[in-house]
Amino acid sequence: xxxxxxxKQVIAENKDRIYRICCAYERDPDxxxxxxxxxxxxxxxxxxxxxxRSLISTWIYRIxxxxxxxxxxxxAKKRSLHAEVDVETLNIPETDSREEKIKIGSxxxxxxxxxxKLQEVDRLIISMVLDDLSYKEIAEVTGMTTNNVGVKIxxxxxxxxxxxxx
Amino acid sequence: xxxxxxxxxxxxxxxxxxxxxxxxxxxxLLDGLKKNEKKVKRNYIIMSIVMLFTIFFIDxxxxxxxxxKTMLTWAGFWMIYLAIAAIIYVSWATVIxxxxxxxxESSLEFLKTAREKLRLRxxxxxxxxPVYTALLTIGITFVYIQxxxxxxxxxxxITYTLFxxxxxxxxxxxxxxxxxxxxxEVKPIEDKLDTLLNEH
Numbered sequence: 114x115x116x117x118x119x120x121k122q123v124i125a126e127n128k129d130r131i132y133r134i135c136c137a138y139e140r141d142p143d144x145x146x147x148x149x150x151x152x153x154x155x156x157x158x159x160x161x162x163x164x165x166r167s168l169i170s171t172w173i174y175r176i177x178x179x180x181x182x183x184x185x186x187x188x189a190k191k192r193s194l195h196a197e198v199d200v201e202t203l204n205i206p207e208t209d210s211r212e213e214k215i216k217i218g219s220x221x222x223x224x225x226x227x228x229x230k231l232q233e234v235d236r237l238i239i240s241m242v243l244d245d246l247s248y249k250e251i252a253e254v255t256g257m258t259t260n261n262v263g264v265k266i267x268x269x270x271x272x273x274x275x276x277x278x279x
Numbered sequence: 280x281x282x283x284x285x286x287x288x289x290x291x292x293x294x295x296x297x298x299x300x301x302x303x304x305x306x307x308l309l310d311g312l313k314k315n316e317k318k319v320k321r322n323y324i325i326m327s328i329v330m331l332f333t334i335f336f337i338d339x340x341x342x343x344x345x346x347x348k349t350m351l352t353w354a355g356f357w358m359i360y361l362a363i364a365a366i367i368y369v370s371w372a373t374v375i376x377x378x379x380x381x382x383x384e385s386s387l388e389f390l391k392t393a394r395e396k397l398r399l400r401x402x403x404x405x406x407x408x409p410v411y412t413a414l415l416t417i418g419i420t421f422v423y424i425q426x427x428x429x430x431x432x433x434x435x436x437i438t439y440t441l442f443x444x445x446x447x448x449x450x451x452x453x454x455x456x457x458x459x460x461x462x463x464e465v466k467p468i469e470d471k472l473d474t475l476l477n478e479h
Contacts (some may be wrong), residue, residue, distance in 0.1 A: 133292050157309055158377070158389065217291060224288050242282075243289040270282050277285065 120157050127173050130244050134174075137228045137240045138181040152180045171250050178237050178254065185233070227276035235269045242266055308471040312393060315464055316375050319400075323370050330363045341422070348425065355421025362414035369407055373400040394472045397465060404457050412450050416443070 124131075131152055139145040155176050163172055228236055234255065241251045248266075252259045342348075342356060375396045423442065427435045 129290075129292070133289060136292055161313070161377070217288075220288055221292050224285060225292075240289075243286050245286075273285065274282065 120160055123156065123160075123169060123173060124153065127170060130170070131173065131177050133244065134177045134181055134240055136225045137236050138185060140225070140229060144184075148181060148184050151184065152177045155180050168250065171246070171253050174241065174246070174250075174254050182233060224277065227273055230276060231269065231272065235265070235272070238262070238265055239269050239273055242270070308468060308475065311464075311468050311471075312375065313377065315468060316377070320374060323374065326370065327367050330367055334360060334363055345425065351421045352425045355418045355424075358414050358418030358421065362411050362418060365414075366407065366411045369399075369403055373397075373403060390472055390476055394469070394476060397469050397472070400465070401461065401469075404461060408454070408457075409450075412446065416446050 132149055135145045135148045135152070139148050156173060159176060163169060228239060231239060238251060238255065241254065246254075248259045248262050251257075251266075252262045255262065257265070337356065337359060345352065348356075373396050375393050419442065420439075423438065427438055430438070
């Protein structure tokens with residue numbers, strides 16, 4: 114398969130995951146789009162280096178997270194953790210009422226705000242947990258042991274639940 | 280809120296229809312850049328081998344076979360060595376690396392580096408190669424002064440004329456070829472890089 118086709122396939126299968134990572138790491142919508150684009154570019158740039166030793170989704174995750182971390186480091190300015198809820202920018206499924214759409218939009222914003230308050234590594238781990246990656250895959254991306262990942266996940270879940278509840 | 284609820288909420292967030300203006304542009308750019316760099320590297324490898332072999336040949340055959348070398352002859356040899364070493368070094372300095380660093384390096388930085396390397400390569404073509412040719416010509420002329428010393432004037436004139444004609448024709452031929460290659464292959468990549476950099 115040539116790179117162009119592989120790229121299109123990889124993006125089609127993983128674009129939502131990638132976008133969620135962007136949401137977890139960047140609150141500003143314009144900056145988020147830039148980050149998304151930068152991840153796409155880095156994926157394309159590195160496509161030749163994918164050797165098939167890991168799942169392509171895990172590999173994509175690593176690129177997305179590395180790019181996001183670089184993005185955070187580059188932006189020295191302190192970003193606001195509170196963003197205005199704009200239902201138009203949330204591509205949530207059509208619901209019966211506008212109120213419900215706003216409610217879901219608001220909950221999603223709140224979730225990303227809370228995730229954004231976590232430590233960098235914790236943000237990475239929880240985004241993978243929420244995307245149903247296995248402990249083994251998470252360990253592969255983070256370079257931790259599977260046991261360590263398990264311990265961390267339990268702690269992060271509690272912290273996130275607490276943040277969401279507060 | 281339970282983790283399963285959070286998970287469902289998390290998955291509600293789908294990709295917006297972000298207009299990735301540059302992706303298509305970038306993919307064709309990167310494809311072109313990678314192909315071009317592959318060719319450039321292959322050419323540089325061949326060039327380096329030929330040049331190193333030339334140095335080896337000059338050192339083992341020309342230098343050793345010439346007796347009573349004058350200061351001018353030595354200056355000629357060193358000029359040739361210097362010109363060859365410099366051109367090998369500068370040529371390899373223009374190679375764009377697609378290494379693992381690219382995974383974490385920002386794409387903007389990568390684009391800037393790639394643009395700078397291409398600019399350097401262009402300067403190598405327009406300034407470096409003529410300087411290299413001039414150094415080589417002067418170096419060889421210095422050596423020829425000793426080599427042709429015992430010759431009659433007419434043979435000296437013929438030798439120098441043929442040598443300079445040879446150098447001139449090679450220079451013109453390679454300059455035209457490199458310019459054509461630049462306009463057809465490198466210039467479009469440079470234009471795309473400039474567009475992407477302007478977008479940033």
